[in-house]
């Protein structure tokens with residue numbers, strides 16, 4: 001299969017802070033690609049650079065053969081890339097329904113029912129909470145809403161920034177289960193995780209980001225056995 | 238309305254205080270009813286203005302000092318179209334609303350947006366709106382002079398007596414129009430795609446951007462709506478008072494602020510409630526205490542509210558944006 005997303009020589013700055021250094025990454029269509037790395041390594045910055053909320057200084061971002069670097073966020077969503085950001089960032093004083101409708105903001109036409117149905121089949125709890133204010137949901141439910149909202153735009157590439165943040169181990173397992181299900185529906189996934197073990201287990205391919213640079217890459221199963229990865233990211237077990 | 242009104246300076250205007258003087262000779266119940274009617278009419282005008290103000294605050298967390306100025310610009314444009322250009326009222330009204338709305342949009346686009354893009358602190362935008370207001374006010378002073386002018390009105394000042402209160406047709410008209418506009422605004426904000434995008438932007442502009450919402454366009458639309466509502470409020474209240482003066486913009490700006498904070502800033506219902514309460518408080522102060530205090534009353538209430546319940550009557554608890 002071809003590469004859906006290709007990044008070459010990407011550099012991103014915050015003022016004088018050089019956050020990403022010459023990043024090269026490829027994401028194959030239909031794969032789950034994960035990005036691990038410690039806090040402050042630049043993982044979120046990379047996803048923001050792709051989604052158009054942070055402007056990279058140089059490099060190439062090619063999505064499905066087209067250059068999307070420097071394009072505004074609203075354009076990139078329409079191209080088929082949606083980011084579910086770190087910390088969920090749902091709209092707290094809107095209902096679950098309204099949050100999902102906002103997710104489908106770029107959707108043309110008035111019929112949202114097939115979009116809703118798809119989200120409900122993955123997250124039945126959201127159907128029960130349909131009219132409830134999103135801010136009153138539990139942490140796990142909010143995370144499901146954040147992923148569901150991202151799916152409402154029918155993305156070809158779904159980017160998830162630390163979906164397990166603040167969730168119990170059991171809920172984390174559920175979320176990862178659902179992520180593989182989303183992959184089976186044909187959505188390509190680029191995933192960031194602190195929980196490296198989980199991330200590497202579900203990944204077709206993985207990258208390790210260290211101080212803004214890619215330090216290692218390989219199949220998820222290979223990295224799981226790599227000594228350096230084990231000592232730095234898997235707690236030395 | 239004679240065509241040359243613009244050249245007339247009037248010293249003997251007939252604002253609501255005249256009604257109050259008349260009212261003082263009435264029986265207590267009738268006097269009370271009169272103050273209430275005047276208060277509700279005035280309050281519905283404040284409510285319209287407060288909705289616009291509150292929208293802008295909700296989306297940008299900005300205390301917008303141009304709001305009162307937009308009120309004045311809009312009200313004067315209507316006067317100019319009607320008196321100098323002899324245009325029909327409805328056309329003058331629509332033109333004044335659209336032009337002032339566009340001015341609000343331009344102020345955001347050319348002065349506030351650059352500040353926002355540089356991610357400078359919010360108070361810089363606030364100072365910027367102060368500067369723009371002063372600039373516009375002085376330009377208007379240059380061209381229009383400081384005198385009070387007679388303002389065109391509807392129904393020739395006719396009124397009806399209900400429960401001993403004199404209710405003018407224009408008061409009834411304004412209240413009905415205000416109710417219709419408030420309902421329309423509510424439906425727009427709650428149900429339309431653009432209104433939902435406004436709320437989403439207000440609650441989390443970064444996330445709104447990730448949904449594919451063009452946040453700049455939403456902010457621009459919000460400023461347009463804010464200025465348009467200020468204009469409608471300005472035209473209606475000048476029609477009730479039958480006069481206009483360049484200082485009225487500053488006064489209304491302050492009262493709108495008081496109304497919005499009283500009701501709960503960033504809340505549509507709060508803006509409506511706050512506006513009507515400020516209107517009633519004002520006419521009752523003028524009627525029962527002294528008409529010299531009418532403009533101060535609102536601020537005494539504001540200060541009390543800020544001390545006792547800073548989030549206002551209907552406001553959500555103050556929380557920091559993430």
Ligand SMILES: Nc1ncnc2c1ncn2[C@@H]1O[C@H](COP(=O)(O)OP(=O)(O)O)[C@@H](O)[C@H]1O
Pocket residue numbers: 014017019037038039040041042043044045046
């Ligand atoms: N908005 C910002 N302004 C300035 N520096 C930032 C900003 N966001 C992140 N950084 C810095 O960029 C680096 C990478 O951050 P981030 O991408 O959030 O890391 P990660 O997601 O891997 O934890 C960190 O040093 C962080 O302090």
Ligand SMILES: [Mg+2]
Pocket residue numbers: 043044045086
């Ligand atoms: Mg991060």
